[in-house]
Amino acid sequence: MEHPQKIIILDFGSQYTQLIARRIRESKVYSEIHPHHYDLNKIIEERPKGIILSGGPMSVYDEDAPVVDKKIFELGIPILGICYGMQLIARYNGGNVEPASNREYGKAEINIIGDDNLLKDVENNSVVWMSHGDYITELPNDYKIIARTENSPICAISNPAKKIYGLQFHPEVVHSKDGKKIIDNFLFDLCGCKPDWTPGNFIENTIDEVKKLVGDKKAICALSGGVDSSVAAVLLHKALGKNLINIHVDTGLMRKNESNDVVKMFKENFDIELVHVDASELFLERLQGVTDPEKKRKIIGNTFIEVFEKEAKKFEDAEFLVQGTLYPDVIESVSVKGKSVTIKTHHNVGGLPERMNLKLIEPFRELFKDEVREIGLKLGIPEIFIKRHPFPGPGLAVRVLGEITKERLDILREADDIFIKALHEDGIYDNIWQAFAVLLPVQSVGVMGDARTYENVLALRAVTSTDGMTADWYRFDHRFLEKVSNRIIRSVKGINRVVYDISSKPPSTIEWE
Ligand SMILES: Nc1ncnc2c1ncn2[C@@H]1O[C@H](COP(=O)(O)OP(=O)(O)OP(=O)(O)O)[C@@H](O)[C@H]1O
Ligand SMILES: O=c1[nH]c(=O)c2[nH+]cn([C@@H]3O[C@H](COP(=O)(O)O)[C@@H](O)[C@H]3O)c2[nH]1
Ligand SMILES: NC(=O)CC[C@H](N)C(=O)O
Ligand SMILES: [Mg+2]
Numbered sequence: 001m002e003h004p005q006k007i008i009i010l011d012f013g014s015q016y017t018q019l020i021a022r023r024i025r026e027s028k029v030y031s032e033i034h035p036h037h038y039d040l041n042k043i044i045e046e047r048p049k050g051i052i053l054s055g056g057p058m059s060v061y062d063e064d065a066p067v068v069d070k071k072i073f074e075l076g077i078p079i080l081g082i083c084y085g086m087q088l089i090a091r092y093n094g095g096n097v098e099p100a101s102n103r104e105y106g107k108a109e110i111n112i113i114g115d116d117n118l119l120k121d122v123e124n125n126s127v128v129w130m131s132h133g134d135y136i137t138e139l140p141n142d143y144k145i146i147a148r149t150e151n152s153p154i155c156a157i158s159n160p161a162k163k164i165y166g167l168q169f170h171p172e173v174v175h176s177k178d179g180k181k182i183i184d185n186f187l188f189d190l191c192g193c194k195p196d197w198t199p200g201n202f203i204e205n206t207i208d209e210v211k212k213l214v215g216d217k218k219a220i221c222a223l224s225g226g227v228d229s230s231v232a233a234v235l236l237h238k239a240l241g242k243n244l245i246n247i248h249v250d251t252g253l254m255r256k257n258e259s260n261d262v263v264k265m266f267k268e269n270f271d272i273e274l275v276h277v278d279a280s281e282l283f284l285e286r287l288q289g290v291t292d293p294e295k296k297r298k299i300i301g302n303t304f305i306e307v308f309e310k311e312a313k314k315f316e317d318a319e320f321l322v323q324g325t326l327y328p329d330v331i332e333s334v335s336v337k338g339k340s341v342t343i344k345t346h347h348n349v350g351g352l353p354e355r356m357n358l359k360l361i362e363p364f365r366e367l368f369k370d371e372v373r374e375i376g377l378k379l380g381i382p383e384i385f386i387k388r389h390p391f392p393g394p395g396l397a398v399r400v401l402g403e404i405t406k407e408r409l410d411i412l413r414e415a416d417d418i419f420i421k422a423l424h425e426d427g428i429y430d431n432i433w434q435a436f437a438v439l440l441p442v443q444s445v446g447v448m449g450d451a452r453t454y455e456n457v458l459a460l461r462a463v464t465s466t467d468g469m470t471a472d473w474y475r476f477d478h479r480f481l482e483k484v485s486n487r488i489i490r491s492v493k494g495i496n497r498v499v500y501d502i503s504s505k506p507p508s509t510i511e512w513e
Helices: 017-026 040-046 070-074 084-092 179-190 202-214 227-243 258-269 280-287 293-312 327-333 369-378 406-425 478-491
Strands: 007-011 031-035 050-053 079-082 096-109 127-138 144-148 156-159 164-167 218-222 244-250 274-278 318-322 359-361 434-448 451-464 495-500
Touching: 007 017, 017 031, 017 179, 040 070, 050 084, 050 179, 070 084, 079 084, 084 096, 084 127, 084 156, 084 164, 164 179, 202 227, 202 318, 202 359, 202 369, 218 227, 218 293, 227 244, 227 318, 227 369, 244 258, 244 293, 258 274, 274 293, 280 293, 293 318, 406 434, 406 451, 406 478, 434 495, 451 478, 478 495
Parallel strands: 007 031, 007 050, 050 079, 079 164, 218 244, 218 318, 244 274, 318 359, 451 495
Antiparallel strands: 096 127, 144 156, 156 164, 434 451
16 A cells, blocks of 8 residues: 555564554554565565564564564664564574563563663653563674663663664553553654554445445344444444344343343334344253363354354345454454464354355454444444443353353353442442453352352452453452452352452453353
8 A cells, every 4th residue: 555654563473463553543653564574675665664573472583483584674764673573683683582481471660771762751660561481681782771670681672873673561552651652752753753644534434335335235233232233233324224134142141131131222222123033042052061162162153153144034135244343353363464373262253154155344343442432432322332341242151161051151140240230339330341250160168057068169350451452450449349259159049259360461361261
């Protein structure tokens, strides 16, 4: 694509590559992601204002590690290497990278050494987000250290003459407090970009494109009642009117009363066609005896499509399927441009069958949740839809760890309902990005009314996040945890112990499976 001013991001398979693009988009600068082996001649032709080398799961000293043409360092174009990208800069320019004895995940504080444009206005001891197991043991010639952390003596490097920079941490994730500032310093001070790119009107463009694509055929919209599909349904309704048929599937894996509430909420708020399909028996039958998380997701993805295809046959000319798939669903499920590893198969992406009769429309495939929320608000969708916590398509199937039975689902539904109601009661629901309960395949001994019990353990999870890519556990008041724990153990038969999950993402994920 022709563009006078752009940043090229070379992808080495990081989970965060699209986040880098997004941060740049927020600063109104145009950027493109390309695989790490993108032709050097094309880069020379396209004359980007700067190049970013992303992170990646491999180690630069691995035999089949993804590489970049070494001449890239001689083009005179400013370069920023992030994590794996910085380690590549070191290795290619005469430095050394080795496995660290202490892997570093999550928060660290940076100590800035000396002046440098890249870290201009960054507070000393500012929190940065780490995710690495290797570190630079020897600095290349002509490079200097511009920041260190307790575990990473070489945490940020620069070669000011060549305008080549490296960061061991991830400035693109929101948990790096001054990350945006660092990216802006790179864009504006070091690359000389101007903030003049606006992404156009997403809503209008999408309406036009969808009208052209669908013509006078019909589209089925998979409507969970969650944020993404609700916004997709309202947006596509503007394009297709009565030719959009929304289908909500009760998978039997929904939360307490969820399907009925969603259908009611939709009918009350929008003049939109909505079909409610109860497929709970089919889903539970298919999942019987399955314990492997990836198998569960694939079965659910396939069963969803089977249900949609069957419903679509009832409507003449229904040729398209609309889903509220977001970028994190895509990046965590499939390898997009570089070599990223599959973390989990999101039911609506990697979980889809290979042969599908319906053609997919996924308007938010490149966006993040908060961007979709903004579009939803612009479309005038009420806040009760927009502010809902995300709920994954596979639903409680990935929260009943191990085998799924109706009985275990019911235990979890009751406990989850108590937890979520308490969040509303205390007015803290909106401070949390996502909260839920998980039923563990573990039993523990308890004592109730002088008798021994041997029952299930339930874990509570609540996280803060803006995009689901990184997350931190929510700090509850102890009295709140006490209240919820007491209520659950007292009133939900089958649970005699409640624990609270205090893991961040990374290294954990938000869901347990
Ligand atoms: N019960 C369901 N009925 C119909 N479609 C569903 C159902 N569950 C999930 N889907 C489809 O799968 C997509 C992905 O699910 P996901 O949970 O990521 O998004 P969402 O439910 O729309 O929003 P949120 O993330 O806020 O829950 C949905 O956008 C929707 O198209
Ligand atoms: O629609 C979905 N289908 C899935 O298969 C799926 N798996 C995880 N999630 C949701 O994605 C966000 C990130 O979750 P993880 O940190 O567990 O990967 C969290 O919000 C999860 O709830 C899913 N959503
Ligand atoms: N996030 C990354 O880029 C990690 C780079 C490399 N795999 C390491 O562990 O250090
Ligand atoms: Mg959902």
